[in-house]
Amino acid sequence: MRENYAGYLFILPTFVMFVLLFYIPIVQGVFITFTNATLGGTSYEFVGLDNYVWMFSNDLFVFALGWTLVFVFSVTALQLLVGLMAALLLNEIRTGLKETFSAIMMSPYFSAPLAGGVIWFWFLDSNYGLAAMLAADLGTTAPGFLAEGFWPYVSLIVAQTWHDYAYAAIIYLAALASVPRDQYEAAALDGAGRLRRFRDVTLPHLLIPTVIILALRTAWNVAEFAQPFELTAGGPGTRTMLLSILTYRTAFVNLSFSRAFAIGVVMILLAMFAGIVYINAIRQEEELYV
Template identity: 90%
Template sequence: MFILLFYIPIIQGIFLTFTNATLGGTSYQFVGLDNYVWMLSNDLFVFALGWTMAFVFSVTALQLVIGLMAALLLNELRSGLKETFSAVLMSPYFSAPLAGGVIWFWFLNSDFGLLAKVASDLGMTLPAFLADGFWPYVSLIVAQAWHDYAYAAIIYGAALASVPSAQYEAAALDGAGRLRRFRDVTLPHLLIPTVIILALRTAWNVAEFAQPFELTGGGPGTRTMLLSILTYRTAFVNLSFARAFSIGVVMILLAMFAGIVYVNAIRQEEQLYV
């Protein structure tokens, strides 16, 4: 079933990148590498590739840091409070990305958004977070990090729960403070989970579409165009399915690179217990 639903469509799609296939078209011709030449010579694709890489790096790093902070906080709470705060902190991850995009759009919109309304009542003027300067980039990164940081928190929480308490006790008897115990005891147990989170979140952030599309749609203009949104526009607005899948191939390669890192991390983890 995995071959049927995953590999065969990928192979068919790669074949289509060497044609001029259109969405809904009944016939197509072989055009060789024309789609890849178009892609590499297209300024919008080059920009979208660079912005996607910056977006993925920034979002993944934020998710890692916030997820670790959330896991450390939850690990320090008593049992009764831990369940309540876990539900609150993890709730964004279990909401639909499109719903998250709607929430952030309502929150940040300069015409009717909550921040604009509060600033107006206080006699202040805020920038248009979804339109002015660098704010659209910041808004997309913050919104996406908010939605998915809980994945890192869940992995880190499991790793923290597996750290033997005897190691903390031995470090405390040796005179180690909280920061030293974190450095010498906690961090070594978080190394492999960190690599796994980085690999998986990188692969998934490359393909993020719903929330960024709801927030800016690649705009204003094309200033926040991600590869995922460009693929959608090329396929369903311009109806050029072959070119859209050519862009998709680049996204697959980026995700595969993260997958290679993930496999290597798993091998390292296995070697620790041989």
């Protein structure tokens, strides 16, 4: 403490704000899960584990939990893959157009999620969407991307991947820029082709950035709400109900804040579990170089 007091002073304001705006509300929310608090209610009673019993015995919650896990796994994996491909392509550009292409490829990430949802809804709507009009011009009929079969699931995954892949691309591009050029030159002199140089030189420098992206994107994808809500709002019916949308409906439609907070606790635990796994992976990776 005496040696590093200046550092602690610098982080103190951030720590205080986190406590006031993050940790205290979480503790209050966990307490509310043991009550029957409602939106607008002036009083509530202690009900023990009733909200958690309701939650895990509710078929819609069980379905939403399973679909959320599939959604998060699929979107996170695709964001990593597409982001890596975008970063590799941008890293190969040596002309003055690199900044222009970077701005174009990164633009979805800097748009508001709700705006992205409106764009995808306009594109995929089966009545007046661009996809339907293009299909009609070709003499065929576009599937109901937001209403039929497995298409709503695919649409949500693709739309969310499109919106956030640039986050991974930005981090990967920074990591690629830090790879020493002489390592590539040495590998080329040894006769290594492009694939081998990528495997032996590039990939080792991308392992820790990959774990960081996985931790952050997993946590954020668990909580994604605006764009999925704009596209399907959990429908048709409840077929694409994510935990985030179920939390909203439970709190602001059914007016049960205590049950909504209970669902939120599950979402927090999912994000924390992913973070712990990825942090342990970083530590194991760092130990390899000690």
